[in-house]
Amino acid sequence: MTQGRSIRLFLVDGTPSGLLTAEIMNWTGHVLTGPRSKLSELVQRPECGCTGIYFLVGTDPEGNPRPLVYIGESDDVATRLKQHNRPEEKGGKDFWEKVCLITSKDQNLTKAHVKYLESLLIKNAGEVGRCKLINGTAHEYIGLPESDRADMAFFMEQVRTVLPVLGLDFLRDATKPSAATGTPDPQDAQASPRFVLEASRHGIKAVGQEVDGEFFVLEGSLARREWAGPYHSYQKQHAQLCEEGVLVDNGNDLQRFTKDYAFSSPSAAAAIVVGRAANGRIDWKVAGSGLSYGEWQDQQVSAAAPSAEQSPS
Structure with a gap:
């Protein structure tokens, strides 16, 4: 049976439609998310001056049921988000309606770490297939020692755990049913009959x-x-x-x-x-x-x- 997890959520301005932070016990990561309408408040937060990964999420104007997602990284996320907020003809991105930022509470995430994370996350989002990526093809980044790559793999799994709780499902793996020709496992409490x-x-x-x-x-x-x-x-x-x-x-x-x-x-x-x-x-x-x-x-x-x-x- 899967073990339970505790996630701490904090409504920054006391409303569910405003800025929100999330943390998992024994994880150094820190999540900050909010709607684009709150961007002026979000970029003033201290997290936005740190090195981190960010996600821009919006609906597809062509009616695709999957959301549009852009995955990026920066040493100064506030500056990058201001650039993305410009009109599209000035180099911005018009599609996004929500932003999510992942930084580290101990500030040990380096530029090399987030570039590697960005590569992993773009690749994973493409494989899962729950969104339409604006990034296109992921660029493989291998400039990390083996121990750091292991740390980033763990960091990414925590990101994939917390994002669905915030309504961002695009990294969540689909739990596959048993083989189509087989019989469902009666011990699998998560699976229904056929x-x-x-x-x-x-x-x-x-x-x-x-x-x-x-x-x-x-x-x-x-x-x-x-x-x-x-x-x-x-x-x-x-x-x-x-x-x-x-x-x-x-x-x-x-x-x-x-x-x-x-x-x-x-x-x-x-x-x-x-x-x-x-x-x-x-x-x-x-x-x-x-x-x-x-x-x-x-x-x-x-x-x-x-x-x-x-x-x-």
Whole structure:
């Protein structure tokens, strides 16, 4: 079982929409984040005068459901952020809406450290595939001794732990379901049973599994080739998956999933499979039983809730 972690959050101005700091026990890293509207306050913070890594995050104006992310490093982050805040025609970046800065409480991060971290983080963000990187290809930086590289690998893992807590998911690995042809491990409390979605009229059959809060459609599942329903936000995601090769032609107006793919909800997964808005809580059925996802989840919640006799009076 995964061990719990403590993360200390501090609302700098007392509001959840303002500046926020985060720290993990026994980690020298320090996180400062806030919206672009608070940039004038953020750049006055002492952290911004230190050496660090920073992330600029915003939505894609072309409708891509993945956020746009720029990963950078600097000896003086305040100066760099001021440059990024300029109008785009003056060398700035217009897309970002939120900034996150990672520095060290003991101020032992050097320029060499952050350049190496930047390289690792760009590479990792590209491999995870949860965002659209503005940086492009990562430049490999190997100018660190072996011991420092080990320290930076640990530092990066703490960054990847704390960012999702702050709503920045682009470095979070997807917890993969067990092999598509295998049987879920009954000891894995994070994995659900297999679910099946079938539309025999169109020849569609997809298999899904919920793991660690995400709903996966498994490799080899079949989906409708074209979006068939009225316009919906999932339609852009359907087109995006085709462009990225997650969905490829399988003949007979069908497409096939080339890999396990994580969706934010059963309904999002069902919509991509059937090519229209769908209620995944009804459409996905537990394999072999016909129980809907919603009914299965209700059983889990009911079994976990204390009975009236056990409840305190």
